[in-house]
Amino acid sequence: MKPDILIWKGRHPRFWIELKDTGVAKRIAAQADWDKLAEHCKNYETIKGGFLIYVFRTGEQDSVMKRTKDTRTLWSVSIRLEDFLNDNFDTWDAEYVRRARYTRAADRGLTSGH
Numbered sequence: 001m002k003p004d005i006l007i008w009k010g011r012h013p014r015f016w017i018e019l020k021d022t023g024v025a026k027r028i029a030a031q032a033d034w035d036k037l038a039e040h041c042k043n044y045e046t047i048k049g050g051f052l053i054y055v056f057r058t059g060e061q062d063s064v065m066k067r068t069k070d071t072r073t074l075w076s077v078s079i080r081l082e083d084f085l086n087d088n089f090d091t092w093d094a095e096y097v098r099r100a101r102y103t104r105a106a107d108r109g110l111t112s113g114h
Contacts, residue, residue: 003016003017003018003040004017004018004019005017005019012046013044013046013047014046014047014048014049015047015048015049015050015051016037016040016041016044016047016049016050016051017050017051017053018033018036018037018050018051018052018053019053019055020033020052020053020054020055021055021056022054022055022056022057023056023057023058024056024057024058024059025054025056025058025059025060025078025080026056026059030052030054030065030076030078031065033052033054034052034065034071034074034076037050037052037074038050038070038071038074041073041074042070048073049073049074049075050073050074050075051074051075051076051077052065052074052075052076052077053077053079054076054077054078054079055079055081056078056079056080056081057080057081057082057089057093057096058080058081058082059080
């Protein structure tokens with residue numbers, strides 16, 4: 001696993017940041033990333049802490065991971081875009097889906113040329 005972002009002090013990494021972006025909140029996926037973050041952070045003695053920043057468009061906001069003795073230096077940040085965009089969410093979501101990389105090339109007006 002490679003970190004999405006590492007914050008360094010001098011020549012040593014200090015904070016490991018993992019970013020997760022999904023359409024609907026998925027507790028199992030978030031928990032898997034939380035567990036990986038905990039495992040990898042403890043393998044590097046210069047890492048002082050880690051963050052899981054979990055952004056999702058819709059779903060229940062229960063994806064904040066529980067901190068335990070083993071994960072006391074880790075923090076979970078959950079962001080549900082539906083809460084921040086309020087009335088603009090439907091417009092934003094439609095545009096996001098239209099531009100998303102997972103839409104078919106034909107839907108974006110692109111052809112493969114074959």
